[in-house]
Amino acid sequence: LSRLNTIWKGFINMQSVAKFVTKAYPVSGCFDYLSEDLPDTIHIGGRISPKTVWDYIGKLKSSLSKELCLIRFHPATEEEEVAYISLYSYFSSRGRFGVVANNNRHVKDLYLIPLSSKDPIPSKLLPFEGPG
DSSP, X not given: OTTSOOSEEEEEEETTTEEEEEEEEEEESOOTTHHHHSOSEEEXXXXXXXXXXXXXXXHHHTOSSOOOOEEEEEESSGGGHHHHHHHHHHHHHXXXXXXXXXXXXXXXXXXXXXXXXXXXXXXXXXXOOSOO
């Protein structure tokens, strides 16, 4: 991550689960509007089934008018890692993804997909068009 520029820094907050400062790094897609369109605090409004998200992404990838952008969140400091891991564990243990509640003009839908460092990249997200 040290070779990549952050595209956003702020809070991720899920009521009664975790709140922490994080940085977002580019993975794939267009990031032109993300730094200005993401709010200071990303509020997670709930959970969603992975199948629902994968079905949606499949439709999105065949659309000519929509873009898929992938970003990676990483705790801003070592002190933030505990809350970051708590949120990851919350979704991972339930087999669910997070749904962001406060989207803006350019970002229609935003999901948090818990992937461990050992998990393969889901095929629905490939191929990457960016730093990866």
